[in-house]
Amino acid sequence: MVNKDILEDFIIEDEFGFYCAYGDFYIDPKYPVTTAVISHAHGDHAVPGHAYIFATAPTAAFMQYRFVQQPIKSYHIKQFKEKFYIGEVEIEFIPAGHILGSAQIVMTYRGVRYLYTGDYKLQEDRTCEPIGYMQADVLITETTFANPEIVHPDPVEEIKKLNTTSLNIMLGCYSLGKAQRLTYLINIHCPDKKVYTHHSITPIHRLYNSLGFVKLNYEIYNRKILKEGQHKVYLVPPIAFNSYFRAKNIVRVFASGWERLQHANDMSLYISDHIDWRELNIYISKVQPREIWTVHGDGSLLKEHYADKIIVRNIFKKKRSV
Numbered sequence: 573m574v575n576k577d578i579l580e581d582f583i584i585e586d587e588f589g590f591y592c593a594y595g596d597f598y599i600d601p602k603y604p605v606t607t608a609v610i611s612h613a614h615g616d617h618a619v620p621g622h623a624y625i626f627a628t629a630p631t632a633a634f635m636q637y638r639f640v641q642q643p644i645k646s647y648h649i650k651q652f653k654e655k656f657y658i659g660e661v662e663i664e665f666i667p668a669g670h671i672l673g674s675a676q677i678v679m680t681y682r683g684v685r686y687l688y689t690g691d692y693k694l695q696e697d698r699t700c701e702p703i704g705y706m707q708a709d710v711l712i713t714e715t716t717f718a719n720p721e722i723v724h725p726d727p728v729e730e731i732k733k734l735n736t737t738s739l740n741i742m743l744g745c746y747s748l749g750k751a752q753r754l755t756y757l758i759n760i761h762c763p764d765k766k767v768y769t770h771h772s773i774t775p776i777h778r779l780y781n782s783l784g785f786v787k788l789n790y791e792i793y794n795r796k797i798l799k800e801g802q803h804k805v806y807l808v809p810p811i812a813f814n815s816y817f818r819a820k821n822i823v824r825v826f827a828s829g830w831e832r833l834q835h836a837n838d839m840s841l842y843i844s845d846h847i848d849w850r851e852l853n854i855y856i857s858k859v860q861p862r863e864i865w866t867v868h869g870d871g872s873l874l875k876e877h878y879a880d881k882i883i884v885r886n887i888f889k890k891k892r893s894v
Contacts, residue, residue: 576683578710578863583686585867585889590688590712594681595661597626599688607658610635611690612674614748626650626658628665630673630783634748637775652701668692669703670845671749672784678706687859688712691868693844694851695727698786699752703855711861712887715869716846717829720877724829724848730841731757734765737823737839740797740804741765744813744826747773749845751807752780754827755788757843758805768793770808798822856882 583590589601597607604621611617613627613634620639625647627635632647650656652675655664665675670691677688687708694703717724731754734741745751751773758765767790769777777788793806808816813826824837829844847855852874856864863883866874875884 576709578684579681581888581890582679582681582684582710583688583712583865583887585887590867590887592661592679595657595659595663595679597658597661599677600690609658609663609677611668611677611688612671613638614671614691614746617690622646624648626656626663628652628673628675630779631675632673633779633783634673634776637779652704666704666706667701669694669697669700672700672752672780674700674749676704676706678708684709686710686712687861689714689855691716691846692855693847694854695724697753697845699756699780699784699788700749701785705855705858707858707860709861710863710865711856711859712865712867713852713855714846715852715866715871715874717844717848718852718866718869718871718874720849720873722829722848723850724844725842727753727757727843728761730843731761733839733841734758734762734805734825738802739821739823740802740806741823741825742798742806742808742813742816743841744808744810744824745828747809748776750827750843751809752777752784752788753845754807754843755790756786759789762805764803765805766791766803768797768804768806770806770812772809772812773807853877 583592588603590599598605599609600611600617601608607624608622610627613631618635620642629649652665662680664678668674668676668690679686685708755767758767769790825839825841826833826837827841827843834840865887867887878884
């Protein structure tokens with residue numbers, strides 16, 4: 573008979589990241605390791621230096637752009653729902669809906685299915701693959717916004733706020749994923765606005781236009797843009813946004829689900845690429861896990877919510893050296 577007992581140490585967190593000893597691989601390691609399975613290409617999940625990298629094609633493309641010295645032969649590209657093995661662990665990727673190419677990592681070992689979400693969202697986003705669902709025995713989920721008081725508003729209604737001013741807008745956002753989603757939303761719902769991109773965002777827009785599902789309409793920024801005319805939106809990364817406090821006749825806006833990033837701005841723009849409390853519980857109802865292991869955030873409210881229904885705990889942390 574197949575042993576369907578959940579292994580409490582199937583995934584542990586150590587100083588390098590999330591480690592699976594049963595397949596001898598890491599998920600989203602923080603430092604170079606031998607074998608890395610990467611959920612998506614954001615800097616807090618993808619770093620260079622690994623000997624073997626398993627990822628989707630878009631994730632690998634973004635990593636290749638950012639980590640030019642990483643050997644091409646180290647990348648092992650996998651399609652969504654393509655099963656492969658690392659050691660005795662069967663693995664497949666399903667879409668996470670976070671950014672283009674973002675994947676949930678489904679691992680099956682000795683008849684037990686473990687699902688690592690990475691970062692994910694349920695909201696519609698035409699610039700990336702829609703989230704996929706799969707039932708699992710253990711759900712390993714991010715809990716960035718796992719709080720009943722946090723509700724992400726409709727992104728379409730949020731982006732339409734930009735239509736309330738004719739002044740030029742400096743729009744702060746993360747370069748990969750958020751910038752492309754915002755560009756598409758502005759293209760569709762703010763037709764009078766013209767999008768300009770910071771030099772660090774432009775190459776990623778080009779990758780999205782070559783790899784993605786929609787065409788992004790934008791132009792490259794130059795220094796004269798915001799000094800003349802109206803209805804212009806300049807997309808900039810956080811470091812550039814934070815250096816423009818004294819800009820005149822410009823509306824400062826930062827797109828984020830975090831309230832603390834809205835306080836110093838001229839207009840709030842709550843657009844998040846993570847799940848909120850309601851979406852988290854919808855997702856759990858679809859996965860139907862026997863246990864929930866939490867990462868990236870405080871899962872205490874989730875544990876309280878599912879008391880006597882589902883085992884909820886933080887993923888085990890152990891020290892290990894490689």
